[in-house]
Amino acid sequence: MDVSPEVRVGELTEADLANGFLEALGSLSDVGLSAAEAADVFRERRKAGIHTFVARAPDGRVAGTATLLVEPKFIHRGGRAGHIEDVAVHQDFQKKGIGAALVRHATEEARRLGCYKVLLNCFDRFAPFYERVGYRRHDLGLRHDL
């Protein structure tokens, strides 16, 4: 489960959008965007302070991704909460520890950005994966489709 040493995690760039990013994310859910449309979304996300991380293979192809939202709260003396979203690894790169590397990276970035906690949601079957990287079961996730 160790990460292949040549896979590097960093912030998403526009060049990644046409180099495997959308395919990696597609392992999670339907994307349905061209690279140009994704660039518009990327700009909107950056404006909102959302961090998108990618793991890149040696040839530059995106193997996986994870997102971090940083929420400045009034509670906890104006503390910040991190929220990890949309962790996805392309099928060609699964079972190599890339998902864990992405979650660890996003968690460390949350710490660097001053967060006092990081939250994420997952289905029960994925909880052991997150528990191995330091998360604990905390509460329930509820959803309302609009």
Added chain:
Amino acid sequence: MDVSPEVRVGELTEADLANGFLEALGSLSDVGLSAAEAADVFRERRKAGIHTFVARAPDGRVAGTATLLVEPKFIHRGGRAGHIEDVAVHQDFQKKGIGAALVRHATEEARRLGCYKVLLNCFDRFAPFYERVGYRRHDLGLRHDL
């Protein structure tokens, strides 16, 4: 459980910060900010596109609050997810339906802002409250303290 008709829900303003907002939020968790410090946090939140709603009593005092984060995603063709956070009602105003009014308002704002879903987390004992306003149990919430 009906909302007292004279309680109105709207967006937080700076004037609310010294008029019961911090006390209402204090029913949820320790705040520990002066109104002036809270104004700095409020500006940081607005910059990140975070919506803070308040329910105001007829005299203008803040009775409760709820927060909505809007997350532009790459998945779902660049769809937006809403996240409801920090729902709190001041002890003097509890059991009057104000929490439900705040959650309904935040959910409707999410719809207006183009969200395809709204997510929130709570402890098991609060799930029936959210189920009554249209939410369903979906997944697990995990947490990592930093």
